[in-house]
Amino acid sequence: MVVSLIGLALGFLVVVQLRSQAAVARTLASQDNTSVALLINDLNRANNQLIQQAAALSLQETQLRQALTAGGADAQTISKELQTLRAVTGAVPVHGPGLQIRIMGPIMDFELQDLLNSLRAAGGEAFSLNGSRMIGSTPIASRGNTLMIGGHAVSAPLVLLVIGDPEQLEPAADLSASSLQTRVQVDIQRKSDITITEVISARPLIYAQLGR
Amino acid sequence: MTVLASVSLATFLVTGLAATQFRSQPLASSNRLARDEALRQSVNQLEDQNRALKARVQALQAEVKAGEDESARRSSAVQQVKALLDEQKAIAGLTALHGPGLTIVLRDGVDPNDPADRSLGWTIHYQDLQDIVSLLWASGAEAVAVNGQRVVPSTSFHYAGVNILINNANRLTSPYTVTALGDPSTLANGVGDPDQLAELKSRNRIYRLGLSWLRSTRLSVPAYDTTFLVKSAQPLG
Numbered sequence: 170m171v172v173s174l175i176g177l178a179l180g181f182l183v184v185v186q187l188r189s190q191a192a193v194a195r196t197l198a199s200q201d202n203t204s205v206a207l208l209i210n211d212l213n214r215a216n217n218q219l220i221q222q223a224a225a226l227s228l229q230e231t232q233l234r235q236a237l238t239a240g241g242a243d244a245q246t247i248s249k250e251l252q253t254l255r256a257v258t259g260a261v262p263v264h265g266p267g268l269q270i271r272i273m274g275p276i277m278d279f280e281l282q283d284l285l286n287s288l289r290a291a292g293g294e295a296f297s298l299n300g301s302r303m304i305g306s307t308p309i310a311s312r313g314n315t316l317m318i319g320g321h322a323v324s325a326p327l328v329l330l331v332i333g334d335p336e337q338l339e340p341a342a343d344l345s346a347s348s349l350q351t352r353v354q355v356d357i358q359r360k361s362d363i364t365i366t367e368v369i370s371a372r373p374l375i376y377a378q379l380g381r
Numbered sequence: 382m383t384v385l386a387s388v389s390l391a392t393f394l395v396t397g398l399a400a401t402q403f404r405s406q407p408l409a410s411s412n413r414l415a416r417d418e419a420l421r422q423s424v425n426q427l428e429d430q431n432r433a434l435k436a437r438v439q440a441l442q443a444e445v446k447a448g449e450d451e452s453a454r455r456s457s458a459v460q461q462v463k464a465l466l467d468e469q470k471a472i473a474g475l476t477a478l479h480g481p482g483l484t485i486v487l488r489d490g491v492d493p494n495d496p497a498d499r500s501l502g503w504t505i506h507y508q509d510l511q512d513i514v515s516l517l518w519a520s521g522a523e524a525v526a527v528n529g530q531r532v533v534p535s536t537s538f539h540y541a542g543v544n545i546l547i548n549n550a551n552r553l554t555s556p557y558t559v560t561a562l563g564d565p566s567t568l569a570n571g572v573g574d575p576d577q578l579a580e581l582k583s584r585n586r587i588y589r590l591g592l593s594w595l596r597s598t599r600l601s602v603p604a605y606d607t608t609f610l611v612k613s614a615q616p617l618g
Contacts (some may be wrong), residue, residue, distance in 0.1 A: 205420045242452035243427060252616045326513060380478070
């Protein structure tokens with residue numbers, strides 16, 4: 170009885186292991202080479218970004234330490250980080266190079282989400298649509314044929330401003346536009362300096378609390 | 382004993398099947414095999430490097446934070462800026478949060494192997510996750526994470542071949558768990574609305590994607606695991 174129980178447990182273990190190996194195989198080992206090559210491309214890009222993040226943090230740490238060693242405190246370094254985060258969360262006006270994308274007819278919520286998602290993947294840093302600042306958590310919804318951004322209706326023509334490296338943004342915008350262009354006219358223009366003056370005030374946390 | 386016998390038989394059959402399948406594939410030149418192997422090894426190496434770089438970024442983030450805390454203790458002016466900074470960190474997703482909310486789970490179904498069905502409806506696509514996350518934001522979510530990856534302002538979902546990537550080339554694999562903090566009822570009503578995620582819900586019925594959601598009184602979402610690089614968008618003033 171004991172032997173068969175152990176045997177059963179072992180057998181079960183083998184099956185479980187086989188299953189999990191199969192799952193791993195589906196994700197990497199059995200992928201076609203094109204998929205693997207595209208993954209390598211993305212990993213290289215992400216790792217380069219992480220190296221740049223580490224360099225920026227390292228500099229920030231050095232500056233803070235130097236001020237502390239000299240007996241003071243480096244308010245400027247902290248202010249700079251604050252401004253960077255405010256740019257990320259949409260709390261301050263920003264400017265920089267990017268694209269102006271004009272969409273001459275109505276589109277659905279998911280079409281706008283796809284476009285924003287691709288532009289973000291291509292390094293888009295700040296967005297506004299018809300004068301409304303948008304970040305990832307800005308609610309986008311279709312009510313019938315009306316596009317609602319953060320609860321406000323917007324209507325065509327839609328003017329989307331995106332700040333980021335135009336070299337990277339443009340191929341992403343072209344790809345999204347090519348699927349929209351069967352229905353609506355889309356016009357993409359590179360801009361050397363775009364200003365987005367609109368800001369977002371953060372939604373207050375009512376249910377969420379700090380800490381794990 | 383019968384159970385054990387059938388388990389061993391199943392194991393034997395699966396192993397045999399795998400071996401047969403392997404053999405029946407057209408003979409590849411050794412060059413080709415070596416190249417395939419090298420490609421997969423590159424992924425493993427790059428993913429190792431990715432993990433090591435994230436650990437390095439996190440260690441530096443902790444050092445910067447220690448420097449900021451110390452600076453704030455030295456000067457009341459810095460303390461005020463630091464308070465604003467902490468507030469922005471929470472908004473940007475650099476802080477772990479907990480609270481009531483909703484958990485949504487779904488997984489890749491089984492390939493029907495039907496020549497008439499080439500829709501790939503049985504797999505979860507990055508767009509499905511993107512749609513779920515968007516719906517949660519529209520339903521009042523205060524914070525969202527997917528398979529333990531916090532959704533932050535710079536987050537995008539995309540494909541690299543068949544791989545779904547999020548945040549610094551993180552590969553998402555089935556099963557998928559989306560966690561949202563907020564009013565559980567409002568979130569559940571949003572997801573339960575038959576007009577929302579209609580296509581995913583219909584595929585869930587056909588391909589058994591295991592789509593379900595559960596309200597909870599206490600959930601947690603982790604902090605974003607690295608930081609933000611802003612290169613082009615300069616703050617005005």
